[in-house]
Amino acid sequence: MTLTLKVWRQSNAHATGRFVEYQANDVIPDMSFLEMLDVVNEDLTDRGEDPIAFDSDCREGICGMCSLMINGVAHGGQRGTATCQLHMRHFKDGDTIAIEPWRARAFPVIKDLVVDRIAFDRIIEAGGFVSVSTGGTPDGNAIPIPKDDQELAMDAASCIGCGACVAACKNASAMLFVSAKISHLGLLPQGKVEKNRRVLSMVKSMDEAGFGGCTVTGSCEAVCPKEISLDFIAQMNRDYLKALLERE
Amino acid sequence: MNLDAKIPSGPLERKWDRHRLEMKLVNPANKRKFDVIVVGSGLAGASAAASLAELGYNVKCFCFQDSPRRAHSIAAQGGINAAKNYQNDGDSAYRLFYDTIKGGDFRAREANVYRLAQLSVNIIDQCVAQGVPFAREYGGLLANRSFGGAQVSRTFYARGQTGQQLLLGAYQALCRQIGLGKVQMFARTEMLDVVLVEGQAKGIVVRDLVTGQISSHAGDAVVLATGGYSNVFYLSTNARGCNVTAIYRAHKKGAAFANPCYTQIHPTCIPVSGEHQSKLTLMSESLRNDGRVWVQKQKGDTRPPQQIPEPERDYYLERKYPSYGNLAPRDIASRAAKEVCDEGRGVGRGGLGVYLDFSDAISRLGVATIKERYGNLFDMYQTITGENAYQTPMRIYPALHYTMGGLWVDYNLMSNLPGLFVLGEANFSDHGANRLGASALMQGLADGYFILPYTIGHYFASSKPLKPSVSHPEFRKAEEEVKARTQRMLSIRGKRTVSSFHRELGKLMWDKCGMARNEAGLKEALQRIPALREEYWENVNVTGENQELNQALEQAGRVADYMEFAELMCYDALMRRESCGGHFRTEFQTEDGEALRDDAHCSFVAAWEYHGVDKRPTLHKEPLAYEEVKMTQRSYK
Numbered sequence: 001m002t003l004t005l006k007v008w009r010q011s012n013a014h015a016t017g018r019f020v021e022y023q024a025n026d027v028i029p030d031m032s033f034l035e036m037l038d039v040v041n042e043d044l045t046d047r048g049e050d051p052i053a054f055d056s057d058c059r060e061g062i063c064g065m066c067s068l069m070i071n072g073v074a075h076g077g078q079r080g081t082a083t084c085q086l087h088m089r090h091f092k093d094g095d096t097i098a099i100e101p102w103r104a105r106a107f108p109v110i111k112d113l114v115v116d117r118i119a120f121d122r123i124i125e126a127g128g129f130v131s132v133s134t135g136g137t138p139d140g141n142a143i144p145i146p147k148d149d150q151e152l153a154m155d156a157a158s159c160i161g162c163g164a165c166v167a168a169c170k171n172a173s174a175m176l177f178v179s180a181k182i183s184h185l186g187l188l189p190q191g192k193v194e195k196n197r198r199v200l201s202m203v204k205s206m207d208e209a210g211f212g213g214c215t216v217t218g219s220c221e222a223v224c225p226k227e228i229s230l231d232f233i234a235q236m237n238r239d240y241l242k243a244l245l246e247r248e
Numbered sequence: 249m250n251l252d253a254k255i256p257s258g259p260l261e262r263k264w265d266r267h268r269l270e271m272k273l274v275n276p277a278n279k280r281k282f283d284v285i286v287v288g289s290g291l292a293g294a295s296a297a298a299s300l301a302e303l304g305y306n307v308k309c310f311c312f313q314d315s316p317r318r319a320h321s322i323a324a325q326g327g328i329n330a331a332k333n334y335q336n337d338g339d340s341a342y343r344l345f346y347d348t349i350k351g352g353d354f355r356a357r358e359a360n361v362y363r364l365a366q367l368s369v370n371i372i373d374q375c376v377a378q379g380v381p382f383a384r385e386y387g388g389l390l391a392n393r394s395f396g397g398a399q400v401s402r403t404f405y406a407r408g409q410t411g412q413q414l415l416l417g418a419y420q421a422l423c424r425q426i427g428l429g430k431v432q433m434f435a436r437t438e439m440l441d442v443v444l445v446e447g448q449a450k451g452i453v454v455r456d457l458v459t460g461q462i463s464s465h466a467g468d469a470v471v472l473a474t475g476g477y478s479n480v481f482y483l484s485t486n487a488r489g490c491n492v493t494a495i496y497r498a499h500k501k502g503a504a505f506a507n508p509c510y511t512q513i514h515p516t517c518i519p520v521s522g523e524h525q526s527k528l529t530l531m532s533e534s535l536r537n538d539g540r541v542w543v544q545k546q547k548g549d550t551r552p553p554q555q556i557p558e559p560e561r562d563y564y565l566e567r568k569y570p571s572y573g574n575l576a577p578r579d580i581a582s583r584a585a586k587e588v589c590d591e592g593r594g595v596g597r598g599g600l601g602v603y604l605d606f607s608d609a610i611s612r613l614g615v616a617t618i619k620e621r622y623g624n625l626f627d628m629y630q631t632i633t634g635e636n637a638y639q640t641p642m643r644i645y646p647a648l649h650y651t652m653g654g655l656w657v658d659y660n661l662m663s664n665l666p667g668l669f670v671l672g673e674a675n676f677s678d679h680g681a682n683r684l685g686a687s688a689l690m691q692g693l694a695d696g697y698f699i700l701p702y703t704i705g706h707y708f709a710s711s712k713p714l715k716p717s718v719s720h721p722e723f724r725k726a727e728e729e730v731k732a733r734t735q736r737m738l739s740i741r742g743k744r745t746v747s748s749f750h751r752e753l754g755k756l757m758w759d760k761c762g763m764a765r766n767e768a769g770l771k772e773a774l775q776r777i778p779a780l781r782e783e784y785w786e787n788v789n790v791t792g793e794n795q796e797l798n799q800a801l802e803q804a805g806r807v808a809d810y811m812e813f814a815e816l817m818c819y820d821a822l823m824r825r826e827s828c829g830g831h832f833r834t835e836f837q838t839e840d841g842e843a844l845r846d847d848a849h850c851s852f853v854a855a856w857e858y859h860g861v862d863k864r865p866t867l868h869k870e871p872l873a874y875e876e877v878k879m880t881q882r883s884y885k
């Protein structure tokens with residue numbers, strides 16, 4: 001099939017960007033979206049033009065490096081699928097596809113479709129951990145953990161830190177990402193110890209980074225490649241209030 | 249070249265304890281006087297960086313992705329081994345040690361492997377304390393499953409995302425130290441050289457992948473935890489960015505490269521669908537528990553699988569290996585698949601695939617059971633291929649998966665260059681000629697959490713390392729070299745893309761130095777690689793400039809190193825006149841096609857010394873002495 005791509009090109013963080021149109025020829029249904037872009041890039045290179053910059057690494061939906069707004073939808077709109085796992089069989093000959101970077105104040109564009117997501121790391125640095133150092137930990141079976149708690153913690157821990165939730169949100173809120181980490185750790189006895197401190201410092205860091213507030217419209221959940229549940233946001237709000245009260 | 253492995257004396261089970269006692273310590277107040285450079289933030293790098301910072305060292309950590317959490321360890325699915333014996337099924341450190349040595353086809357060091365088995369139990373405790381949500385039983389205790397090559401159930405797992413969860417544990421520990429100011433993190437930064445001052449590793453040269461700036465960092469020691477080099481084959485299960493650059497450049501500076509030809513192939517990957525293919529996706533081997541592998545008997549039979557009647561199918565694994573059948577070990581299953589495809593009996597587009605058929609299992613157990621066991625894998629298969637494996641057999645094909653070879657290290661994980669430590673998949677130490685499932689995660693974390701923090705202190709306390717800064721002329725020199733090389737790549741503006749060269753090299757390596765190798769093929773590769781490399785430096789087209797985010801340039805640097813490194817792999821494969829583990833030489837096999845080791849002549853670690861591009865490397869041998877275990881020939885008949 002042949003597709004028309006409208007791709008956001010921006011040479012660096014300070015430049016103004018614009019959409020540029022490209023033809024993608026000989027696209028086959030078995031290609032992934034990123035492989036389709038690879039082929040376009042090979043063509044551009046052969047013509048001496050600058051290839052389109054986009055992030056990816058694992059290409060199997062787990063590292064969280066790939067991004068892309070595809071026709072206005074983060075990761076392209078296949079439920080539970082990151083861009084690298086989106087395949088061209090979901091498109092048809094003659095389609096026009098708009099491709100843009102994540103857009104959020106806290107995720108400035110670096111080049112073309114590549115954005116800076118360091119704000120996510122900063123939030124984890126602020127408290128997204130259990131304060132244990134290496135060595136001297138008790139036996140793994142010393143504290144039994146109810147299977148349901150562990151399973152729910154695992155649901156939350158599956159977040160790949162891609163930032164689609166932020167990109168999809170009209171306020172560019174990072175609540176789904178932050179709440180996933182808070183719930184993952186807060187559900188486990190090892191993480192409960194620092195629960196209050198964690199939620200306060202992570203929320204503070206989130207606000208400082210310029211992420212917006214949450215209005216629980218759920219657009220984040222809809223695009224999340226790991227289908228992280230909105231319930232975690234509600235849980236985080238409760239944890240936050242409790243921590244504030246207990247601090248008083 | 250000094251290849252003293254520094255294995256402590258005494259009985260196997262006491263070596264590490266004894267060594268820990270004998271190692272010198274750095275006084276807590278003095279630790280902050282030492283700067284350590286850690287390249288890599290995967291399981292090995294992140295665990296090392298965090299642990300060293302906790303002890304008080306100043307750490308700088310580097311990765312090429314946009315965040316340390318994205319290192320390729322994140323993709324490991326199956327699990328991590330530990331000799332906890334929680335199942336009361338007779339496991340012990342000794343058994344894990346023995347399984348790993350045997351799995352490695354008796355080409356690993358006894359002392360290292362025993363230590364790994366001992367430390368495995370601490371890893372689980374550490375990870376649980378960090379909040380890693382390992383699978384549990386209803387009683388709240390940790391669950392285990394069994395994995396290839398073992399008769400006990402010792403694998404810990406977090407759904408199919410064990411690597412992700414372990415890495416997030418290490419990443420969070422690392423983030424805590426970044427927040428405390430003890431680790432300075434440099435993401436989107438690629439290491440392009442090691443700097444030696446008077447023969448000691450004292451720093452690195454890096455390129456900032458956003459601005460293109462080339463700069464130096466000095467440290468009292470340099471730790472490389474940069475992962476494996478499967479991408480020399482272009483297509484592998486590794487992430488796109490995985491490279492040999494970091495360790496290869498260290499090799500060019502004098503670090504011995506050990507066993508480069510030991511590579512592992514995984515039998516159950518989704519086959520290539522076309523020229524555009526950018527990577528291969530692994531499907532858990534557990535599928536082989538219920539799937540039956542077959543191809544048609546008749547060459548050129550293009551009927552859809554359902555229309556091929558039973559008598560015209562060849563269930564070749566069941567036929568050749570009646571007792572293990574579809575569960576034959578990775579390398580045997582992989583080679584058998586290649587054989588039938590080479591005979592022209594492969595299935596799917598391009599004929600590079602075999603069926604993995606669940607129809608018998610579905611009629612025996614019902615769709616519901618199969619869905620429960622493998623639902624997520626069937627979904628993944630459908631996402632990628634668009635096919636429904638409940639109705640039509642899956643197609644699978646082997647792919648490159650792991651590299652056992654790496655920089656040579658001694659028992660302290662230090663290379664032959666003083667001050668240069670190598671951890672995780674980047675070193676060669678523990679898996680011999682073949683790695684058992686669920687043991688790479690274990691090794692990376694043992695190296696980073698529990699070995700390096702001790703041995704690096706001993707290095708600092710016992711050897712009075714030099715204290716140079718980046719103003720030392722060696723740094724200037726290395727920077728200039730990196731800049732010149734970068735400029736050279738950008739100035740060629742030839743006719744072929746970097747990927748087209750990478751694909752060609754990968755294909756050549758797969759054909760001649762892949763899962764079956766022979767003298768003629770390797771010699772041919774040794775002729776063709778230098779020619780391809782020459783063309784590369786004349787005809788590659790790297791667009792753009794240095795002073796910007798330039799992904800073509802990043803890739804070009806990595807492929808340039810693969811172009812040299814591939815030759816080293818072929819030299820090693822040619823030299824090793826035996827078949828062992830992942831290294832299969834067609835000349836050396838038993839009558840029924842099994843790998844034939846030559847313990848009398850080949851029981852050594854091959855450590856190669858670099859002399860220059862287009863120059864033959866020198867082979868050094870570290871003999872492998874087996875004091876504890878008896879070498880046996882494996883049989884899966």
Ligand SMILES: Cc1cc2nc3c(=O)[nH]c(=O)nc-3n(C[C@H](O)[C@H](O)[C@H](O)COP(=O)(O)OP(=O)(O)OC[C@H]3O[C@@H](n4cnc5c(N)ncnc54)[C@H](O)[C@@H]3O)c2cc1C
Nearest residue numbers: 288289290291292312321326327439475672673686688689
């Ligand atoms: C699909 C898949 C599934 C697997 N499943 C399992 C499993 O179930 N169990 C198991 O035990 N093992 C498994 N393995 C193997 C295991 O995941 C790896 O061997 C292990 O995670 C490697 O960890 P590492 O820390 O050594 O390297 P990596 O995790 O690869 O980390 C390398 C780090 O080095 C950095 N780096 C590399 N080069 C440079 C450079 N030049 N400059 C700067 N930084 C650099 C990268 O940014 C990264 O941070 C699997 C592997 C794959 C591919």
Ligand code: SF4
Nearest residue numbers: 159160162163165224
């Ligand atoms: S919550 Fe979902 S969308 Fe947001 S970062 Fe995590 S995986 Fe991505």
Ligand code: FES
Nearest residue numbers: 057059064066084
């Ligand atoms: S590239 Fe890793 S999640 Fe898409």
